[in-house]
Amino acid sequence: MNRRAAASGLALVLLGLAIFAWKAVVYDLPVLPTDPEGLWRVELAVSVRGSGDRGSVRAPLPSTGPGQEVYDERSAADRLLFTIRTENGDRTAIWRGAFNGVHDIAYGFRVRLEPIVTPLESAAGVPVPREITERHGRASREFPSDAGEIQGVLSALALPPASDVAGRVRSVYAMVAHEVATSRGGPDDALIALANRSGSERGKTALLVSLLRGAGVPARPVLGLDLGGGSARETLWAEAFVGGVWVPLSPNGAFFAERPAHLVALRAGSMAGVEVTGAEAVASRWDALREHLRSEELAAMMVPPNRALRATSLYRLPVETQTALRLLMTIPLGALVVAVFRNLIGVPTFGTFMPVLIAFALRNVPVYVGLLMVVSTIGIGVFGRLVLERLRLLLVPRLSILLCVVVLGVAAFALLGRTLETRALFSGVLFPIVILTMLIERFSIAAAEEGLATALKRAGWSLLVTVAVYPVLRDPTAEYLMFSFPELVLCVMGVLVWIGGYTGYRLLDLRRFRSFANADVAPS
Amino acid sequence: MSWLRTWRALRDKGVLGINRRNAEYTLRWNPRSKYPTVDDKLLTKKLCARAGIPTPKLLAVASHHFELRALRQAVLGLDSFVLKPARGAMGNGILVVRAREGERFRVAGGRSIGIDDLSYHAAGIISGLYALAGQTDVAIVEERLEVHPALVEITTEGVPDIRVVVFRGVPAMAMTRLPTRKSGGRANLHQGAVAAGIDLGTGATTHAVQQSRPIEKHPDTGQSLLHRTLPGWQPMLEFAVRAADETGLGYVGADMVIDATRGPVLLEMNARPGLMIQLANQAGLLPRLRAIERGWRPDRSVEERIAAGVAIAAGAKQ
Structure with missing residues (x-):
């Protein structure tokens, strides 16, 4: 290689690396793609078939609350009227109209999830607000906390004194999580699940809520989505009101007093999911996709506060241009690979x-x-x-x-x-x-x-x-x-200058001329 | 490791690799502006005519599709000829017609084709199918050259050609390419033609290779390939050097054929001569190219430069 090519290549590579290092070290731009955990796009798709009757489709909607931030909601439905009703802080989406043929309903939102960890203290002196006791402390048909079986179990558990709320929650949780089996398609009813010592997720949640209420702890079921494992699945869990906060409890022992970041709460206090009246639900499914930061969020993070660097940051471009440029910027790397194959091999x-x-x-x-x-x-x-x-x-x-x-x-x-x-x-x-x-x-x-x-x-x-x-x-x-770091293209160019200045043998030259190596003994 | 061993052996013998040839020889000594004269065989012919170097006789030319009719008329009056693109690369698109029977032509390789096939081929040439960069081209018809009796024994099909690599006006290395049955009568080394290195001083073959492997006998005829002296060697060296001077290219290969009746004839010039010539000579080009550069002086006659090349080739052997 001639010296000029070597030096120019080195200069380009060093220049590229210097700008890169400047951005990475001085302005602390992340060198590897950073994608905050827990950013999701969730979508509900319901297909409904009707024969001309008026009816409605109701779906519980998530709200922004502890551990979750909901935004960017969107709804689409053909020939139906869409409204959102808010009752006691719970939101319900309602699509109504005359159902004729198949209607496709879609609803989507973006959510940022964080795990919730609730300190479980004995909470002796904290008074429970009356409306909580009224709404979540009483026996109902779904949560028969006054039934004899429930009372029998509670006395057999030998609960700690009523002042130790946390202790009571712990005992009840342990009993339901570990002594009642979870079976898919098992009983959905609290009492049957208790009698069988086996129940569905719904049955066990109902049992957990019933037992907690029976033990004097306000409790409620929560309908939510489990986004773990790459799909969205409807799921249920219970929450007990301890020391002024709602403490999440898994009915099958998956979590206790903390909620993992792959759960979204859709509605607390009810186990009802999507309901359809006046028509027949053909299909209903939730989907979830890992989301990336939106371009403006990313831009806020990636544009360094330096005038020269700001001016050359590609994150300031309009989004469509960015998408195209993202692809384009990898082409120099492709060209580099080709140069290696053609000129070195x-x-x-x-x-x-x-x-x-x-x-x-x-x-x-x-x-x-x-x-x-x-x-x-x-x-x-x-x-x-x-x-x-x-x-x-x-x-x-x-x-x-x-x-x-x-x-x-x-x-x-x-x-x-x-x-x-x-x-x-x-x-x-x-x-x-x-x-x-x-x-x-x-x-x-x-x-x-x-x-x-x-x-x-x-x-x-x-x-x-x-x-x-x-x-x-x-x-x-x-x-x-x-x-x-578009300056890395300079590095690619530098390496290309080196490859272009390389005048040594190519790998396949060696194969082509290999008989020279064997002809060492031949007389000249 | 054998790769490393080969690497050392190549470096020690001064074998020229593709990268170095491109960077230090073709890019450095061959100005792009001079390429058209060697890439276009018609221009090469003109240049040779000016310098008094014999080339194959031009029998017909078609540079547009409407001229194909005239081309058809012309070839129907010929017994044997070669149809080729003026700007073809690597011998692509060349059709050698050995005999004509009415409107059918017997081509090299034994196939027989009709006049329509022939003009279709010519149309493909004009459209630029075989051209270096796909640009429109000119179909030319030339006389077919006959194998010289001295080479008949080591030629099966087609016509052997002789290449001399000329660097800065001084011949550096030479070889002859002998078509075989395997190469389909074409002097293309990648397809299995035999390459034999030539001693610049005597014009005698020294080594031979087929597809990178050294051999001693022609694979088809079984005749020895070595120590055969080519007739008319001195004029060939002279043609090569003078043609190289005419082209203005510093690193160039001159391809010639020894015709049975006309003697040495220059076929074409090549601005990017291949590197297999080194295998055929079992010698690297680098020591010779460097010696030529060291001993370069302006205003030397053709004879002086040939003598210098011969001396360098002989010296590099020791």
Whole structure:
């Protein structure tokens, strides 16, 4: 390598790293993507079928409260009137109208969740407000705290004195969590669950609330969503009023006096979920997706308070531009990979940046789907070209016909993706069809001119480089780094200067000229 | 480790790698503006005519699709010819017609094609199918050259060509490429043609390789490949050097054919000559290129420079 190239490369790399370090160390920008835990987008989808009658759909809505902040609510429903009713601080969504045919109802919100930890003190002197005792201390049909069985269990538990509220809660919790089995599809009724020593989540929650009320502790059920495990599932738990706060208790022993951050409370005091009157509910489901910080939230975090750095921060751009640029900023990395393969390894490919473009277009689908698509599209194209060959058409129209064939092939993929319900195939529609058409042409010529083996070999190398570029373009960390620290492109350029100035052997040179190494003994 | 061993061996022998060839030779000594004359065979022909260097006779040209009709008429009056793109790369798109029977042509490799196939091929050439950068091209028809008797024994199909690499006006290395059955009659080393290194001083073959492996006998005829002296070696060196001077390129390969009747004929010039020539000679180019650079002096005659190249090649061998 000549000295000038080495020095220029070094200068670029150092300049890039210096700006990077400045931002990271002085202004404390996070070097790795930071995504605060507990940010979710939750959606409810209900399908209702009716035959002309008026009716309504009611769904409990979450409110902002301890451990959860709800915002960005949205609702969509065709041909129905949407209202939100607030009663005693509980919110209910109501969609009403004449139900005719199938109606799809959607409701979504964003929520930021934090775990709740409640100190469980004996809370002897704290008086319980009267409305709490009235609403949550009395026996009801759902929570028969005055039933003989409940009273019998409570006396058998030998509870601590009434002044030790925390002790009483602990004993009752231990009994329900550990002595009554949790069974899916088990009894939903408190007394039956108690008699069977086995109950559903609902039955055990009812039992827990009943026993607590029986023991003189105000208690209520909470209907909520469990967002753990990548999906949203309706779930129930109990809360006991101790020392002026509501203490969450899991009916199946999952948590006690703390609520994990994957639970959202939809409504306290009732176990009723989505209710439909005047029509038939066809389907009802909750979905949850991990959310990222919104661009303006992120921008507030990522734009350093320095005038020069502010001016060059990509986070100040409009959101759509940001989305496009995020993808674009990874392309230098792809080019770097190609340069390594071409100039250091010496791999022959069809077209210099064809692998990058293909990897770029396929970055939304898993690698095997992408490769399958490329290979089968080339297959269709090469076959089409063989057929076209007989017609003896001129080059540009022939290429254009190939392009049509490739477009049809991609459309077929999209259809296939739809019938297979595979979004992976569907999202590949962004396919670089024009590039692919050129690839087909080049492949066909190489096959005709230099033999199928050579053409296949070069296609194989091209795909190999594609596969190598692929993870770089897909990696969210790489994307984050390049977008947040665009000065890293200078580093990439520096490394490229080094590669460009490297005049040593390529790896495949060594293979090509290996007979020189064996000819040491030959006389000259 | 064997990679490392190969690396050392290559470095010790001064084998030129692709990166160094590009950076220190083609990029440095071949100005981009001079490429068109070597990339376009018609321009090369003109240049050679000016310098008095023989080239294959041009029989017909078609640079637009409407000229194909005239091209068809022309080839129907010929018995054998070569149809090729003026700006083809790596010998792509070349059709060698050995004999004509009415409107059918027997091409190298034994296939027989009709006049329609032929003009379709010519149309592909004009559309730029085989051109270096896909630009529109010119289809040219040239006389077909015959294998010189001295090389018949070591040629199966097609015509062997001779390449001389010229650096700054001084011949550095030479080889001959002998088509085989495996290469389909083409002098393409990647497809299995044999490459034989040539001693610059004597014009005799010294080593031979096929697909990077050293061999001694032609794989098809079984005749020895070594110690065969090429006829007309001195004029060939002269053509190569003079053609290189004409092109203005500092690092260039001159491809020639020895025709049975016409003798040495210059086919084309190559601004990015390949590196396999080193394998064929079992010698690295670097020591010779460096020696040429060290001994470079302006205003030397062609003869002086050839003598210098020969001396350097001989010296590098010791």
